[in-house]
Amino acid sequence: MRNQIPLVDRLLRGSHAMELEPEEDAMPASPAGMLAARAGRARAQRGLSLRALAEKLGYPHTYLSRVERGEQLPSEALADALDEFYGTEGLFAELLVVAVAAEVPVYGRKVLEEEKRAARIQTFNSSVVPGLLQTENYASALFTESMPGKDAEQVALQVATRSHRRAVLDSSTPPLYWAIMDEAALRRPVGGPAVMADQFRHILDVIENNSAVRVQVLPFSCGVHPLLGGSLSLLTLRDGVTFAYVESFASGTPVDAPAEVLELTMLLDIARSKALDSRESVSLLRKYLKEYEDDIDS
Known part of the structure; x- marks a missing residue:
């Protein structure tokens, strides 16, 4: 059963399996960026390569790499698999929910x-x-042209959310x-x-x-x-x-x-x-x- 402590409190207080202290001088992370960083940190703490983790979870290492680089959000199944493997009590699943909602305009969240x-x-x-x-390449081209002034990371997050x-x-x-x-x-x-x-x-x-x-x-x-x-x-x-x-x-x-x-x-x-x-x-x-x-x- 997932920990019932509110997500915000858990991010502030940390988890017994993985410390959530912000890096010194780091800018506040977006939910998607935080998810990617936590995934990479958790793997590093276990001393695993991407290929080794892929073998244990049954997912392509290229997929896991995109998740850790923040280029793609994990599926619900992968988020649950990460929580089970790392013993993080629903943290990745909850971060996924917040990350998806954060990248959708307020007016579109009901949909x-x-x-x-x-x-x-x-x-x-x-x-x-x-x-x-839409394919990822189509969505990427669409967001790049229709979001003037947005950097590559913001475009990538929009594409990941749509995917x-x-x-x-x-x-x-x-x-x-x-x-x-x-x-x-x-x-x-x-x-x-x-x-x-x-x-x-x-x-x-x-x-x-x-x-x-x-x-x-x-x-x-x-x-x-x-x-x-x-x-x-x-x-x-x-x-x-x-x-x-x-x-x-x-x-x-x-x-x-x-x-x-x-x-x-x-x-x-x-x-x-x-x-x-x-x-x-x-x-x-x-x-x-x-x-x-x-x-x-x-």
Whole structure:
């Protein structure tokens, strides 16, 4: 059973298995940075190499290396494995929760909290690939260009947070994930042809191998639709309650008033009615994939 002492108190007081004293003259660490540092320190205290730890935990050493460098957040399973191996009584699992929440804007935290409890997630994106379908390279290129003035570490944390969220689709009981995206998201070359080709291969692979995922494309030929210029997510929880999340530019708004949720659901239904069906959408994705692959070779 995990220690019930609040996380903040534990970070201040320390743990019997691993001291948590700040380094002299060190700047306050972000939760993600603290998690990475603690992981590296715990391994060093055991005198283990990354490869040796990988053999004991059953995870690739390259994955563990990215976690210790702060380039990727651990999965919940890895955080639990680290706690069990080091005897840290839930410290890594709790740091993971705080790290993920810290990198999500306040207005988006309700979505983060509810994604894991959702029975169905319906989403529309007008200009980029939906977040839970993004590859790390696509997300990195997207955040680098859309976060001017942010340093590489901040961008890496945003990418790591998005990568961690994708795990919801790989869970043992994933929600039905129904994504609709405007053809503009296919045409816009985020990160260049190689990144886009890899992104489309990933989407096609997910469609083929995950029966809980549906993807449709709204083609340019459909003309005007009611969701131009923004993104909308509808999360239906397992108790049947649905709430909406509307996002545009650098802000977002959770919506849970029944009348407003119903109105947004109707707008999404209209957009979906204009979209290509699953087979046609896959054909269009393959067409764009070939074009990006040809650009790489040219």
